[in-house]
Amino acid sequence: MTEAILQVRDIVKTFGGIRAVDRCSLSVQPETVTGLIGPNGAGKSTLFNIVAGLYAADEGEVDFLGQRIDGLPPYRIVHRGIVKTFQIPRELRNMTVLENLMIAAPGVAGDSLVDLVRRPFEIVAGERETVHRAEEVLGIVGLSHLRDEYARNLSGGQKKLLELARALMAGPRLLLLDEPVAGVNPTLAQKILEVIENLRRDGLTIFLIEHDMDVVMRRCGWIIVMHQGRTLVEGVPDDIRRDASVIEAYLGG
Amino acid sequence: MVLDYLVLQLANYVIPATILVILALGLDLQWGKTGLFNAGVAAFFGVGAYTFAMLTTGFFPASGTYPGHWGPSVPFDLVPATLVAMAVAGALGVLVAVPTLRLRADYLAIATLALAEIVRLILKNERRVTGGDTAISLIPRPFDAFVARGWTSDGVLMLVVAAVAVVILVITERLTALPWGRSLKAVREDEEAAQALGKDTFRLKLTSFGIGCAIMGLAGALYASFVGSLVPDSFTSRLTFTAFVVVILGGSGNPRGVILGAYVFSLLGWATQQERGNVASISEVLSLRLDYVNNIVVGILLVLFILYRPEGMIPEKRYVPKKK
Numbered sequence: 087m088t089e090a091i092l093q094v095r096d097i098v099k100t101f102g103g104i105r106a107v108d109r110c111s112l113s114v115q116p117e118t119v120t121g122l123i124g125p126n127g128a129g130k131s132t133l134f135n136i137v138a139g140l141y142a143a144d145e146g147e148v149d150f151l152g153q154r155i156d157g158l159p160p161y162r163i164v165h166r167g168i169v170k171t172f173q174i175p176r177e178l179r180n181m182t183v184l185e186n187l188m189i190a191a192p193g194v195a196g197d198s199l200v201d202l203v204r205r206p207f208e209i210v211a212g213e214r215e216t217v218h219r220a221e222e223v224l225g226i227v228g229l230s231h232l233r234d235e236y237a238r239n240l241s242g243g244q245k246k247l248l249e250l251a252r253a254l255m256a257g258p259r260l261l262l263l264d265e266p267v268a269g270v271n272p273t274l275a276q277k278i279l280e281v282i283e284n285l286r287r288d289g290l291t292i293f294l295i296e297h298d299m300d301v302v303m304r305r306c307g308w309i310i311v312m313h314q315g316r317t318l319v320e321g322v323p324d325d326i327r328r329d330a331s332v333i334e335a336y337l338g339g
Numbered sequence: 340m341v342l343d344y345l346v347l348q349l350a351n352y353v354i355p356a357t358i359l360v361i362l363a364l365g366l367d368l369q370w371g372k373t374g375l376f377n378a379g380v381a382a383f384f385g386v387g388a389y390t391f392a393m394l395t396t397g398f399f400p401a402s403g404t405y406p407g408h409w410g411p412s413v414p415f416d417l418v419p420a421t422l423v424a425m426a427v428a429g430a431l432g433v434l435v436a437v438p439t440l441r442l443r444a445d446y447l448a449i450a451t452l453a454l455a456e457i458v459r460l461i462l463k464n465e466r467r468v469t470g471g472d473t474a475i476s477l478i479p480r481p482f483d484a485f486v487a488r489g490w491t492s493d494g495v496l497m498l499v500v501a502a503v504a505v506v507i508l509v510i511t512e513r514l515t516a517l518p519w520g521r522s523l524k525a526v527r528e529d530e531e532a533a534q535a536l537g538k539d540t541f542r543l544k545l546t547s548f549g550i551g552c553a554i555m556g557l558a559g560a561l562y563a564s565f566v567g568s569l570v571p572d573s574f575t576s577r578l579t580f581t582a583f584v585v586v587i588l589g590g591s592g593n594p595r596g597v598i599l600g601a602y603v604f605s606l607l608g609w610a611t612q613q614e615r616g617n618v619a620s621i622s623e624v625l626s627l628r629l630d631y632v633n634n635i636v637v638g639i640l641l642v643l644f645i646l647y648r649p650e651g652m653i654p655e656k657r658y659v660p661k662k663k
Contacts (some may be wrong), residue, residue, distance in 0.1 A: 138535060164537035172535070178528035181521075185658050188518070189525045190536040196517040199546060209517065216518070217660050234659045256537055 089152070091116040091260055091291050092137065092168075097146035099132055106132040108315030109146070114260070114308075119282060119292045121306035123299075123326075125336055128312040130295045131173060134262050138170040139163040150260065165192065167259035171252075171266065173295075175245035177237035184233045186248055187220035190255035220255060227251040227281060243274040250278060254285070261285070263294040267301060279305055303327060311335065343491050350493035356605030357500045358561050361507050363585040363597045365554030370583070371591030371655075372515055373547040374527030376444065379435075379451030380582045382458040383552040385574030386431055387424040387559025389462060392475045392569050394420035399475075401467065408470040417481050421560045428556025433549045440544045455576055462571035469571070476568035500561050507554060508594055514550075521658075523547050524592075584637060588644050590651030599652055607633055 090113035099107040107129040114120045122130050135141040137148055139160035148156040155163050169190075178186050194216055195201050195208035202209075224230045227247045232240065240248060246266065253261055266282065267275035279301065282292055296302050302309060303323045310320040313335040319326070326332055362384055369375040377383075397414035401407035415423070431454075439450045462469045469475065480492055481499045514520060525533040526540050533540050563569055581604065589600020611633045619626035644651065 140531065140535065159539070160534040161537045161539045164535065169537075170535055172532070176529050176532035176535075178525050178532065180528060180655070181524055182658055184660070185521060185524075189521060189533070189538070191518075192537055194518045197519055197522060198542075199514070199517075199519055202517075213518065213660075221662070233662075234657065236657070252536065 089116075090114060091151060092293065093149040094133070094137065095147050095149070097133065097136055097148070098144045099129075099136060099141060100144055105315050107136065107143070110312065110316045111146075112310050112317050112320070114291060114293050116291050117286060117289055118307045119286050119294065119305055121302040121309045122293065122295045122312060123297070123302055123309060124312035124318070129315040130312050131264055133312070134170055134264055134293075134295065137163075138168060138262060140170075164256060164258075167257075168262065169253040169256045169258035169260075170262035171249045171264055173264040173268070175242075175249045177240065177245050177248055179236070179238035181237060182234050183224070183229060183237055183240070183248060184217070184220050186237050186252055187223055187255045188216050190252045191216045191219065192257055223251050223255050226254065228277065243270045246270050247274070247278065250281065258290065260291045260293060263292060265295055265297065268297065275301070346491050346494045346497075350491075350497045352605060352609040353497050354493065354500050354565050355562075356602050356609075357497075357504045358558050358565065359581070359585060359605055360504050360598050360601040361500075361561065362555055362558035363582050363589070363601050364504075364507055364511050364594060365551040365558065366582045367586050367591060367594065367597045368511055368515070368523075368554065369548055369551035371586055371593070371597070372520065372527065373523040373544060374444075375440075375544060375548055375551075376448040377451050377548070377551070378448045378576075378579060379453075379455035379458075380555060380579040381574040381576055382451070382455040383428040383432060383555035384559040384562070384578060385455075385458055385462065385571070387428040387556025388563040388569055388574070389469060389475070389559075390424040390427045390556070391420050391560035392478045392563045393469075394423060395479050396475060396477055399470070405473055406466040406471055408475055409468045417479065417564070421557060424560040425553040425556045428559065429549045429553030432552025433545060436545055436548045440541055440548070452576070455574070455579060459571050459574055462574070470569075472570055472572075474568045474570045478563050478567050478569070480564050480567075496565060500565070503557070503561065507557070508598070511554075512594055519543075519546075584641055586651075587649075588640065588651055590653040590655065592655030593651070593653050596651050596653035596655075603652075604637070607636065 092114040094110060094112050097107050097110045098105065110129065110133060124130055132141065136143045139158055143156055147154055150166055150168060155166060178189065195205050195212040221230065221233070224233060227250060229244065229247055229251060232244065237248060250266060267278050270278065283305065286292055306323065308320065309323055309326045311318040311326065311332050318335055319329055319331055362380065366377060366380055369377050393408060393410040394415040395417060397410040398412055399407045399410065435450050435454055436447065439446045463471055480496050482495050485495055515523065522533065522538050522543050525538060526543050530540050585600040585604050586597055588604065589598065590596025611629050615626050615629055618629060
């Protein structure tokens with residue numbers, strides 16, 4: 087096995103009296119599609135939010151590419167290469183689809199006012215480049231025809247695609263997808279899953295939460311099962327399918 | 340003589356309306372573009388006005404009924420005084436914003452609302468510093484030398500204020516057209532999503548707020564020059580309300596809308612003054628209460644706009660770059 091791209095050690099997170107994540111440890115191997123499954127309330131989304139820096143963990147540490155990232159503000163974690171999508175799409179409603187993508191472009195000249203002094207001549211060219219890249223990404227997810235539409239006017243499935251496209255625009259090494267195909271029609275879900283598989287082939291690592299067992303079993307190379315805030319078991323799809331404790335957790339938990 | 344009279348009439352409408360444009364452009368950067376609710380617009384406008392007034396009139400000792408006011412022993416020129424007024428208003432904005440912008444959005448509103456009241460009360464009660472209710476007066480206007488040669492002072496000030504408004508318009512339009520401006524919009528739409536996409540939202544909010552407050556300070560300096568004397572009660576929350584009405588009626592996020600909003604709003608107030616005499620010949624009682632009628636009309640307009648046209652008269656422009 088190669089060295090893990092993401093390593094989570096003994097993470098604890100409590101909300102009031104509830105231990106949402108309870109000494110959870112897991113690791114994700116590079117260039118895989120790794121699935122995170124578990125019953126509702128197992129702490130999956132909370133764990134994702136901790137990795138992305140949106141929640142602060144009470145205890146434990148998170149390493150990415152061998153460096154500690156827990157405690158960093160979310161935007162710095164994005165700059166390191168981890169981008170997370172939201173379970174319920176958080177499109178920027180009163181901005182166009184193209185703008186939604188352009189927002190995520192990293193290291194753009196003119197994103198800070200200091201650039202007016204530091205690199206004023208790169209702004210116009212940089213902007214053209216950003217538009218160009220955003221159009222490419224829209225092509226990948228098949229949203230090109232909605233380029234100038236306000237994001238609020240998109241359908242639920244299209245918003246899911248936009249969420250994915252926006253994350254890609256940020257140029258991540260590790261993509262955290264929180265239920266990327268939930269509530270999406272089968273055709274569109276198929277499309278999203280194909281995009282994910284292509285990304286893996288291009289060298290990205292994908293870590294996803296999904297409730298659709300069929301999707302998880304067929305699309306993930308490695309599966310981690312969470313139950314009551316900690317890792318219950320992990321393995322290749324065939325092992326997970328047969329594991330009695332998983333069946334217990336899902337049906338009895 | 341006729342020309343002088345016309346200029347005077349026009350200036351009495353155009354100057355305050357244009358100052359309101361500048362003030363509202365500052366608020367539009369904060370509220371329209373970034374979604375920051377500044378409930379203390381009057382404070383930043385007032386601090387700009389007072390800073391300008393104290394610097395340009397210089398130190399005044401107490402005498403007889405006048406409590407005196409602080410100021411440099413040699414009065415500042417108008418341009419440096421304006422720049423300092425902007426810097427002070429901007430710095431005050433940053434000072435309030437640093438502790439509150441990290442908290443939930445409502446805290447900024449609460450803190451700025453309180454600030455406005457604190458500033459007004461300080462201006463009122465620190466009498467030996469600000470002149471208190473007795474007013475700082477003899478505040479100079481730009482190009483006083485030209486006025487002495489027979490130009491009307493109002494006409495000159497009108498041109499200066501208009502020129503400043505154009506400069507501020509161009510600067511704010513250019514800044515918000517940068518990727519920086521796009522990031523501000525993302526903060527306005529969904530701050531957490533913006534963070535998850537790699538934006539340092541605290542810094543974005545802080546710069547937007549600081550620049551907005553500096554622009555409000557500039558509007559205050561021009562106002563001080565226009566009215567010539569300042570009393571603290573000119574800077575009540577009514578002024579803050581006015582700025583919001585202008586931005587919301589005009590179209591938040593669109594400078595053109597904000598400009599239209601300021602001129603339409605000011606026209607209502609100006610017309611109210613102009614028609615007072617005519618109304619008095621019909622009803623003395625009504626003429627005395629005409630300002631309230633104006634308030635009621637503005638209030639109804641605001642409610643109607645929020646219900647039926649929340650995007651304002653001229654909505655924010657959609658960003659559509661050329662296709663490749």
